[in-house]
Amino acid sequence: MKPSVAVIGTGFGGLAAVIELKKRGFHDIVVLEKADDVGGVWRENTYPGAACDVPSPFYSYSFEPNPRWPRRFSQQPAILDYMHDVADKYDVRRHVRFGTEVTAASYDDATGKWTVELSTGDAVTVDVLVSAVGQLSRPSVPDIEGMESFAGPSFHSAEWDHDVDLTGKRVAVIGTGASAIQFVPAIQPDVAQMTIFQRTAPYLVPRLDTEFSETHQKVFEKAPVTQLVERGTWYGVTEGLSVAWVYSKALAATIRAVSKAHMKRQTKAKPGLFEKVWPTYQIGCKRILFSSDYLPALAQDNVDLETERIARITPAGVETVDGRVHEADVVIWGTGFKATEFLAPMSIKGSGGRDLHGEWREGAHAYYGMTVPHFPNLFILYGPNTNTGGGSIIYFLEAQAAYLGDYVEHLASVGAPLDVRPEVENDYDERIQGQLSDSVWTQCSSWYRNEHGRITTNWPALGRQYKSQAKFAPADYKVVAR
């Protein structure tokens, strides 16, 4: 039997899944993509300054090194170009139905197949359903009183409205996460005035960015080992962050000291700024941010950092709880993503009509983030507890794609659907949640935790440990009798 597979999404996860399956001789693949191009978050996030904060030689597929990265920390257009090139090289587009959003999917116990319903009104029926929609694809805009009354344009960083000319405008920015700290310095020189509303300050460390010159690129090309060394070095540095958050208070303290020195140095020009931006929670609890241009932008005369809580949005701007109205022509939401709502808003029905979101009422969980009991042949990439507090998510995605390849090969050999054993998944989940229960990520609120406080996004240990532990074992699965 050669299983048929439907993959949802064409980000780094979806591409990795298709490439892996094709390499193993499985070509009956349909990829369902709501947009009209591949690229996932790197197609959607076009805000000024959008870039990756993991160095490109490591934030790329191990099997597709790119000697021509323009910078160490490449910007969004270069990353999207890379994804286009990879999709073309492996002939992925041939499988993709663009402009096709998945609305629902249900497993049929009688046939052992998934029926996937599409926004076009059609449906496809396959043996295996792979979700590669990621954790950070659905923008989150908080529900703040009066937001619809604002007189000017407003938009989320992931839905940047390039038709709005910010030149000479007064801009209100809500949020100070990874996205905001990239677009704030990019737009600061153009705007008349900017007020940034900070609820929780991020820890910042220097961004050791550099342009890769023509010579540098040639060296990478002619001596690929040099790029491997760069990749390996950044793998080590980013794993070091996970070591700090998970195992070593001393290393975490060292990173905090580096951050403090960096943030002190960069705020010297504006008295009182350091006190406003220096975080009070345990370092590592939220993602630390790599930036060497955010604080210098905050130190400019046309930028105000507001730490008072927002009370409401008015037609004229943003009113804080102390009654002041901060007038603005444009409001930009840098307020992140609905990270804990895995696979939403799709309706997913498994064996016996079980509803996935119902099963996940208290928080999403899956065996190594990939398979869920009673949802045979449903496979999730970048699923629950597979986010990294330090490294490159592509490293995790490759491990998951390899697992998928082994899974589909086994499925092909047994010729019947596979269902992860509930006790196997349950033991795994207890172990993971046990590790997370006294982790640094419990020390603040962040997108790593859901409304019940359960950490549903992060893997509790090192990337290397995920890669070595997340290996497909047939004994973990029941073969579903039909």
Ligand code: NAP
């Ligand atoms: P984020 O890290 O979740 O930051 C959202 C910001 O909005 C936080 O400062 C948050 O404050 C604030 N906020 C949310 N609701 C608010 C409210 N009601 N009032 C005031 N402030 C509010 O989102 P993000 O910056 O988009 O980044 C999300 C993730 O995307 C990152 O952690 C990263 O994994 C990924 N990303 C990666 C890159 C990259 O370089 N690879 C770039 C951008 C994004 P609190 O902290 O108080 O909640």
